[in-house]
Amino acid sequence: xxxxxxxxxxxxxxxxxxxxxxxxxxxxxxxxxKDDGRTAFNIRENCASAGRASxxxxxxxxKEDAPGLNIRVLPGxxxxxxxxxxxxxxxxxxxxxxxxxYIAEGADVTIVAGCGIHTETGEPARHNGIHRFFxxxxxxxxxxxxxxxxxxxxxxxxIDPVTxxxxxDGALLExxxxxxxxxxxxxxxxxxxxxxxxxxxxxxxxLTDSDETLTTNFDVVLNGDGSSVNLVSRSVARGESxxxxxxxxxxxxxxxxxxxxxxxxxxxxxxxxxxxxxxxNEDAALIHEAAIGxxxxxxxxKLRTLGLTESEAEAAIINGFLK
Amino acid sequence: xxxxxxxxxxxxxxxxxxxxxxxxxxxxxxxxxKDDGRTAFNIRENCASAGRASxxxxxxxxKEDAPGLNIRVLPGxxxxxxxxxxxxxxxxxxxxxxxxxYIAEGADVTIVAGCGIHTETGEPARHNGIHRFFxxxxxxxxxxxxxxxxxxxxxxxxIDPVTxxxxxDGALLExxxxxxxxxxxxxxxxxxxxxxxxxxxxxxxxLTDSDETLTTNFDVVLNGDGSSVNLVSRSVARGESxxxxxxxxxxxxxxxxxxxxxxxxxxxxxxxxxxxxxxxNEDAALIHEAAIGxxxxxxxxKLRTLGLTESEAEAAIINGFLK
Numbered sequence: 001x002x003x004x005x006x007x008x009x010x011x012x013x014x015x016x017x018x019x020x021x022x023x024x025x026x027x028x029x030x031x032x033x034k035d036d037g038r039t040a041f042n043i044r045e046n047c048a049s050a051g052r053a054s055x056x057x058x059x060x061x062x063k064e065d066a067p068g069l070n071i072r073v074l075p076g077x078x079x080x081x082x083x084x085x086x087x088x089x090x091x092x093x094x095x096x097x098x099x100x101x102y103i104a105e106g107a108d109v110t111i112v113a114g115c116g117i118h119t120e121t122g123e124p125a126r127h128n129g130i131h132r133f134f135x136x137x138x139x140x141x142x143x144x145x146x147x148x149x150x151x152x153x154x155x156x157x158x159i160d161p162v163t164x165x166x167x168x169d170g171a172l173l174e175x176x177x178x179x180x181x182x183x184x185x186x187x188x189x190x191x192x193x194x195x196x197x198x199x200x201x202x203x204x205x206x207l208t209d210s211d212e213t214l215t216t217n218f219d220v221v222l223n224g225d226g227s228s229v230n231l232v233s234r235s236v237a238r239g240e241s242x243x244x245x246x247x248x249x250x251x252x253x254x255x256x257x258x259x260x261x262x263x264x265x266x267x268x269x270x271x272x273x274x275x276x277x278x279x280x281n282e283d284a285a286l287i288h289e290a291a292i293g294x295x296x297x298x299x300x301x302k303l304r305t306l307g308l309t310e311s312e313a314e315a316a317i318i319n320g321f322l323k
Numbered sequence: 324x325x326x327x328x329x330x331x332x333x334x335x336x337x338x339x340x341x342x343x344x345x346x347x348x349x350x351x352x353x354x355x356x357k358d359d360g361r362t363a364f365n366i367r368e369n370c371a372s373a374g375r376a377s378x379x380x381x382x383x384x385x386k387e388d389a390p391g392l393n394i395r396v397l398p399g400x401x402x403x404x405x406x407x408x409x410x411x412x413x414x415x416x417x418x419x420x421x422x423x424x425y426i427a428e429g430a431d432v433t434i435v436a437g438c439g440i441h442t443e444t445g446e447p448a449r450h451n452g453i454h455r456f457f458x459x460x461x462x463x464x465x466x467x468x469x470x471x472x473x474x475x476x477x478x479x480x481x482i483d484p485v486t487x488x489x490x491x492d493g494a495l496l497e498x499x500x501x502x503x504x505x506x507x508x509x510x511x512x513x514x515x516x517x518x519x520x521x522x523x524x525x526x527x528x529x530l531t532d533s534d535e536t537l538t539t540n541f542d543v544v545l546n547g548d549g550s551s552v553n554l555v556s557r558s559v560a561r562g563e564s565x566x567x568x569x570x571x572x573x574x575x576x577x578x579x580x581x582x583x584x585x586x587x588x589x590x591x592x593x594x595x596x597x598x599x600x601x602x603x604n605e606d607a608a609l610i611h612e613a614a615i616g617x618x619x620x621x622x623x624x625k626l627r628t629l630g631l632t633e634s635e636a637e638a639a640i641i642n643g644f645l646k
Contacts, residue, residue, distance in 0.1 A: 251615075265605050274599035277615055282588050285616035292574075292600055293608035 015043065015051040020089035020118045028114025028146045029085045038079065042069055044086035047095045058082055058109065068098035068130075073139075077107040085114045091123035091155065098130045103171075105136040114146040117157040117183070124156040132164045135171035135198070143175045149182030153210070160187045169196020169224065178205040179214065180322065188216040194255075197226030204233040205322045208241035208269070218247040222255035222284070231259040236318050237269025247275040251284025261290040264321060266314065338366065338374040343412035343441045351437025351469045352408045361402065365392055367409035370418045381405055381432070391421035391453075396462075400430040408437045414446035414478065421453045426494075428459040437469040440506070442478040449481040456487070458494035458521070466498045472505030476533070483510045492519020492547065501528040502537065503645065511539040517578075520549030527556040528645045531564035531592070541570040545578035545607065554582040559641050560592025570598040574607025584613040587644060589637065 017025075025043070040058035043050045047067070054060050057077040061070050071082060088095055101111065119125045135141060149157035165173055179186055192200050200220060208214050220229045229249060237243050249257040263271040277286040295317050303313035340348075348366070363381035366373045370390070377383050380400040384393050394405060411418055426432065442448045458464060472480035488496055502509055515523050523543060531537050543552045552572060560566050572580040586594040600609040618640050626636035 263602070265602055265607075267605065269605070270601070270603045272599060272601040273611075274597060275613075276595060276597035277613055278593070278595040279586070279588055279615040280593045282590065282592070282617050284588075285614075287612075287614045288596075289610075289612050290598075290600055291608075291610045292602040293610075294605050 017043070017045060017050050018089050021045045021050065021087040024087040024089070024116030024118055024148070024150065025085055027148050027150070028116045029083055029112055039081045039083065040071075041083040044084070044097065046088055046090065046093055055080060063098060066098045067096060069100070071099065071101045073101065073103045073107045073109045075104040075107060077104070077109050079108060081110045081112065083112045085112070085116070086127055086129060087115070088117040088119075088125050088127055091119040091121045091125045093125045095127045096130075097128070099132075101131065101133045101141070103133065103135045103139040103141055106138045107136075108140045110142045110144070112144045115159055115161070116147075117149045117159065118151045119155040119157055120152045122152065122154055122156060124158065126158040126160065128160045128162070130162040133166070133173060135165065135167045135173055137168045137196075138170035140172045141174070143173065145175070145177040147179040147183060147186070149184070156184050157182065158185045159183050161189070163190045165192040165200070167192065167194045167198035167200065169198060171198040172201070173199075174201045176203045178322075180205065180207045181209060183214070184212050186214040188214070190217065191219045192229070193221045194224055194227040194229065196224040198224055199227065200229045202229070202231045202233075206233070206235035206243065207238070207318075207322060208236070208243055209238040210241060211239065212241040213243070214241070215244040216246070218259070220247070220249045220257065222249070222251045222257060223253055225254040227253060227255045229257045229259075233261045234321055235263045235271065236322060237263060237265045237271050238267050240268050242270045243272070245271070245273045245275070247288070248278070249276070249286055249288070250278045250280060251286050252280050254281065254283035255285070257284070257286040259288040263292040264318065265292065265294055340366070340368060340373050341412050344368045344373065344410040347410040347412070347439030347441055347471070347473065348408055350471050350473070351439045352406055352435055362404045362406065363394075364406040367407070367420065369411055369413065369416055378403060386421060389421045390419060392423070394422065394424045396424065396426045396430045396432045398427040398430060400427070400432050402431060404433045404435065406435045408435070408439070409450055409452060410438070411440040411442075411448050411450055414442040414444045414448045416448045418450045419453075420451070422455070424454065424456045424464070426456065426458045426462040426464055429461045430459075431463045433465045433467070435467045438482055438484070439470075440472045440480040440482065441474045442480055443475045445475065445477055445479060447479040447481065449483065451483045451485070453485040454487070456489070456496060458488065458490045458496055460491045460519075461493035463495045464497070466496065468498070468500040470502040470506060470509070472507070479507050480505065481508045482506050484512070486513045488515040488523070490515065490517045490521035490523065492521060494521040495524070496522075497524045499526045501645075503528065503530045504532060506537070507535050509537040511537070513540065514542045515552070516544045517547055517550040517552065519547040521547055522550065523552040525552070525554040525556075529556070529558035529566065530561070530641075530645060531559070531566055532561040533564060534562065535564040536566070537564070538567040539569070541582070543570070543572045543580065545572070545574045545580060546576055548577040550576060550578045552580045552582075556584045557586070557644055558594065559587045559589070559645060560594050561589050563591050565593045566595070568594070568596045568598070570611070571601070572599070572609055572611070573601045573603065574609050575603050577604065577606035578608070580607070580609040582611040586615040587641065588615065588617055
């Protein structure tokens with residue numbers, strides 16, 4: 001979301017946002033801010049809504065019994081988008097939000113749910129977003145989630161996302177998620193239950209540095225004949241940072257599952273990968289792969305012969321890896 | 324160990340063994356029974372030694388403080404063998420044995436440690452062999468371990484091996500282990516600590532059927548620069564059987580680790596694979612792979628076109644897989 005977009009938003013909807021929120025929106029969201037009648041949004045700033053709009057097909061309402069939103073994507077939705085960025089701009093905030101997404105049969109939607117935390121002191125700040133997705137038959141969701149922390153380098157910023165999804169026959173959920181720096185501790189929990197011939201595709205990109213710690217857990221249960229999951233997690237652990245990857249894929253039907261965890265360690269980074277598979281049906285086909293190591297010397301060498309310094313070469317390789 | 328071998332043994336050493344022990348030895352051990360001055364052995368039958376011989380380089384002694392053996396493979400050992408089969412021929416036996424192997428610097432030895440249990444009633448019988456290997460610098464051990472149960476099909480036979488190994492710089496431990504049927508419950512624990520540029524190679528082959536359950540755990544810690552582990556476990560789960568595979572490879576140095584778990588499920592077999600990797604050093608390179616599924620239809624079809632029935636084709640593929 002560029003500064004033009006934010007000007008659009010503030011002019012059109014009269015949004016009052018802190019500069020820090022605007023800066024974070026620049027990072028976590030790619031919306032151009034223009035109203036085309038096909039974009040719903042809710043901007044969350046320090047535990048409250050700074051602005052909201054529904055569309056004909058996408059209805060956003062506050063929950064009555066808990067902080068958060070009910071987002072209803074109605075039948076006939078095609079190619080529309082929902083932006084629900086959440087920003088925390090100061091320390092001392094502990095934000096907890098429950099967002100439920102109800103995706104009607106056959107609907108097709110893109111959901112963008114970035115979260116940014118900016119703090120300038122060592123006091124803790126946390127965002128804990130619990131997102132549940134209910135995908136009806138043959139619906140399609142592209143879910144983009146970008147997490148970032150900015151500000152004081154020794155701050156205690158935590159982002160602990162919980163994602164739970166239920167997929168009906170023929171549904172497709174594609175998740176592209178990333179956390180690319182500035183978050184001191186993160187606990188990422190993703191759960192999905194697939195019925196019928198539904199499909200889940202997850203692409204996760206993670207980068208930790210200094211003394212950051214990150215745990216990412218995936219639990220996927222394949223109950224439907226023809227269901228499938230393809231889970232790829234790529235991560236880089238720099239500095240003294242520590243990452244744990246756990247996945248558990250259970251095949252209870254004629255299904256296919258693939259998980260892949262690739263990690264690059266530099267400096268004194270440490271990574272644990274533990275991807276479990278359980279085949280409880282003769283027709284379940286499950287595969288996983290994991291590789292942890294540093295950047296191959298020959299890759300660095302090749303880029304150095306092109307004129308890059310060693311650190312430039314490393315940065316280029318890591319950028320490519322996390323792209 | 325064929326019947327000729329057993330005749331040799333009984334004639335030469337005056338061994339008194341039950342027929343059931345002789346039958347089990349046929350399965351778990353490939354020794355021809357001939358004395359060439361280069362083969363040490365101890366045959367364990369229902370918790371006691373039925374016969375023993377040391378050689379010039381390989382000394383077998385009873386432990387004083389626990390059931391079991393101290394086996395010392397002395398400097399200068401080259402191309403010699405130790406056979407230490409253990410047989411249980413009746414229900415109601417709960418055998419616990421501690422065997423320690425001290426392998427001198429530069430020694431080269433093959434150790435064969437099969438275990439067979441034959442029972443004809445439903446009463447439990449168990450063998451729990453705790454084997455510890457201390458490999459001095461540049462020593463080489465080829466360790467062959469075959470486990471089997473025979474007799475009454477609804478018996479409660481358990482074989483719970485514990486293997487622990489410490490490898491010094493330049494040492495190589497090759498383990499070929501198998502459990503190919505007739506064991507109702509098995510808990511297999513293998514641990515190894517590698518110092519210096521030592522290497523561990525493990526090839527495991529498992530088959531379970533009916534309501535058998537099997538858990539195999541591997542913990543490998545790579546402490547030495549240049550150390551490596553290559554762990555391949557292949558298994559088949561038939562009937563209603565259940566298998567769990569866990570491995571944990573920790574790289575604390577400039578090391579390389581590879582683990583692979585391939586499982587075939589037929590009937591209603593169930594398999595869980597959980598291979599963990601932890602890289603705690605920038606120069607650790609760790610990889611794992613796992614695949615669980617049934618036999619590919621095209622493989623069956625190919626063999627059927629050659630005239631095999633479906634079950635013959637399946638048997639041929641499984642035999643090849645576990646070979």
